Amino acid sequence: MEEDFKPGEPVIEVRDLYKSFGDLHVLQGVNLTVTKGENMVVLGRSGTGKSVLIKIMVGLLKQDRGDCIVLGQEVSKLEGNDLRDLRLKIGFSFQNSALYDSMTVRENLEFPLVRNIPNLTRAEIDEQVEYVLDAVGLLQTINQVPAELSGGQRKRIGIARTLILKPEIMLYDEPTAGLDPITCLEINELINEVKEKYQTTSIIITHDLTCARETGDRIAMLLDGKFLKTGTFEEVFDTDEERIKSFYDYNFIQ
Template sequence: MQDSNYNNSQGEVQISIKDLYKSFGDNHVLEGANLEVHNKENVVVLGRSGTGKSVLIKIVCGLLKPDNGIVNVLGKDVPRLNDSELQKFRLQIGFSFQNSALYDSMTIKENLAFPLIRHSKHLTKKEVNAQIESVLDDVGLLQTINQMPSELSGGQRKRVGIARTLILRPQIMLYDEPTSGLDPITSIEINKLINHVRHKFNTTSIIITHDLTCAKTTGDKVAMLFDGRFIKQGTFDEVFNTDDERIQNFYNYNFIQ
């Protein structure tokens, strides 16, 4: 169920996307997308594969440049940041990748230490270890600390990926398909983790998914992306109580009626 403790008050806008356009050659992925995410809000972006959901969050964190439009995150005009400003800005953003993107050649501990050591040079070895253990404990995987990523299951890798982003205490979390490729039980655990992260770390999040269970469990607001635009935004029930055939079709193909 949706996070009951959350009060969806219209707080300060943390992410503002206006008239966003992005194409790859002749493939027009985003065509005038508009979205606002408020402080500590979990917004789920739903849509079929290839509708530009991942492109959207890659633009939000500055990995891709838009062709046109405004992307304002934490008061910063992201496409116009220079390299050093972008690096500072990214310290406030956590990005959980679809395939976790853990560094294969490093242990779990080294994966987590990598961003921490580079950006918190004042920390002693003891403090670094304590922070790694604390964040691994938060995702329930303290026992894997000395393992290699290849020794973990898909769900465990996702959790470690989330832990790695949390270690820098980001204000904004971007989740790219957090439950894709996972069994239903592990998916539910990941959904719980997303809600836990919001509570414990006070994060504002965009969750990209096509999993309706994930959308219903984690999202305060759901935004439906279709043909490069958001065709409907609101609570889960508001979005799916509609006669719009495109949304109905999407709902019917996901087996949770």
């Protein structure tokens, strides 16, 4: 079922979502709505279930209870080709980039392209690979293997690999984790460029407040398995709530 979403319409809806791993209750009744064209930042400490949330959105994990509706479809009910079709519209940038280390950058980018869009000519494949590499500013690395790239370059190539399928939604898992401040700024700029150029709706998972402020239209603060507060950066941090204040203070002191 193809649905065209207009700006401002919800493309991701999470309702009363629960997820546990044994005795560890990670998500405890999470609610979230992300509208088309919006950059939503999910902020929280490590281990609060931020990555679990976006993994549920892409069908890598299944919730115990609640709804996760992406582009009008309940993800947990999708199987086979339906799930595949949905995943084609979602780009997922992994925390550690998850580049295929036995392949060159070119092969990494070609891999999802040739398998999802068959019958492309060699010239068309090359053109698309070079276009997305140019978009992330790393055309010169095309014949290198991931082991020869820096952390920031790996993140960019990981983002390029998802962009090659022209996704409607981008999910970034800790895009600035483990990078130096300058590279973090470059990645933040790239996230904003991707939004402009590809007209994507994005969820950015992070615990980095600079990243949240630079990239987020709205911010949702995840604490103890629930969203404590949602709004713009200023709305979220203009609060007397002790846990949010301490998160803010600690982050900027750091």
